[in-house]
Amino acid sequence: PMKMIIDTDPGVDDAMAILYAARTPEIDLLGLTTVFGNVPIHIATRNALRLAEMAGLDIPVAEGAAAPLVRDFVPSSRVHGAEGFGAVPALNPQREALRETAADFLCRMARDHRGEMTICAIGPITNVAEAIRRDPDFVRNVRKIVFMGGAAHVPGNITPHAEANIYHDPHALTEVLASGASVTMVGLDVTMQVLCNAEDFAALAVADPEHGGFLRDASVHYLDFYREIGQPGCGLHDPAAVIACHRPDLFETRPIQIHVVENGVEAGRTRPEAMGTVPAIEVCLGGQMDEVKALFLAAFAAGPDVG
Ligand code: BDR
Numbered sequence: 276p277m278k279m280i281i282d283t284d285p286g287v288d289d290a291m292a293i294l295y296a297a298r299t300p301e302i303d304l305l306g307l308t309t310v311f312g313n314v315p316i317h318i319a320t321r322n323a324l325r326l327a328e329m330a331g332l333d334i335p336v337a338e339g340a341a342a343p344l345v346r347d348f349v350p351s352s353r354v355h356g357a358e359g360f361g362a363v364p365a366l367n368p369q370r371e372a373l374r375e376t377a378a379d380f381l382c383r384m385a386r387d388h389r390g391e392m393t394i395c396a397i398g399p400i401t402n403v404a405e406a407i408r409r410d411p412d413f414v415r416n417v418r419k420i421v422f423m424g425g426a427a428h429v430p431g432n433i434t435p436h437a438e439a440n441i442y443h444d445p446h447a448l449t450e451v452l453a454s455g456a457s458v459t460m461v462g463l464d465v466t467m468q469v470l471c472n473a474e475d476f477a478a479l480a481v482a483d484p485e486h487g488g489f490l491r492d493a494s495v496h497y498l499d500f501y502r503e504i505g506q507p508g509c510g511l512h513d514p515a516a517v518i519a520c521h522r523p524d525l526f527e528t529r530p531i532q533i534h535v536v537e538n539g540v541e542a543g544r545t546r547p548e549a550m551g552t553v554p555a556i557e558v559c560l561g562g563q564m565d566e567v568k569a570l571f572l573a574a575f576a577a578g579p580d581v582g
């Protein structure tokens with residue numbers, strides 16, 4: 276199985292991604308690291324611990340950045356609700372997070388699993404930038420960094436120019452891209468091509484009352500937001516990034532140099548540049564998105580992974 280750490284700001288679609296990963300035997304989840312974003316950091320950590328418990332995963336959770344590297348962070352409850360899972364009250368977890376910070380944990384795990392560990396970053400990419408700053412060998416030790424964020428050829432979602440994760444910490448992405456790490460971008464170009472609606476979640480709840488039922492309830496508020504912006508369903512952003520890690524064959528990618536706009540009205544924009552100075556990364560531009568959705572739904576229809 277593929278060794279993976281999910282760096283996350285749970286979040287409704289983060290919950291979908293983590294439960295999907297937990298139920299997929301081809302993925303060996305080594306831990307979760309948390310970051311501010313959809314919710315403030317202490318709520319993100321609590322939610323990550325709860326999701327691990329819910330999924331029956333006895334894995335470490337390390338708390339990370341409370342704020343972006345440079346910009347200010349203003350939390351908003353509009354998309355995911357104040358507690359992260361819409362109107363579903365988040366129960367307090369039984370376990371605690373590690374004493375180690377997310378960045379230190381990422382560095383240590385990358386060292387211990389040299390050349391084998393994939394980081395799937397589904398929130399602002401601050402912790403990964405911190406890990407790169409902290410350990411000169413980190414980039415060499417990590418196998419691959421797959422991040423959900425950005426929009427190469429389509430409009431943004433938090434502003435007309437920017438996707439939310441990158442808007443929240445554009446400087447962090449600049450540092451990750453400059454590091455020369457092997458990076459794949461799973462942005463709105465592909466994640467808005469996989470929409471799930473209320474019927475999909477109702478079917479998940481029938482197939483699996485515990486996890487599917489939780490996702491159905493958590494997604495009500497999230498679907499309301501998408502309806503307000505004229506979409507017939509919610510984007511499977513974060514699950515698509517996890518699927519891009521273990522099923523890259525389902526995505527079409529191109530090597531592209533990405534320039535990150537750090538300030539001003541276009542802050543957070545990820546602009547392709549023909550003659551940029553940064554190394555090219557693999558940018559997902561298309562793929563078999565119906566297959567991606569089917570894979571996501573099938574993970575829940577199959578019942579929990581007991582293996
Ligand atoms: C991304 O922003 C967050 O709201 C989601 O969890 C996802 O990671 C989509 O733009």
Ligand code: CA
Binds near residue numbers: 283289398
């Ligand atoms: Ca997220």
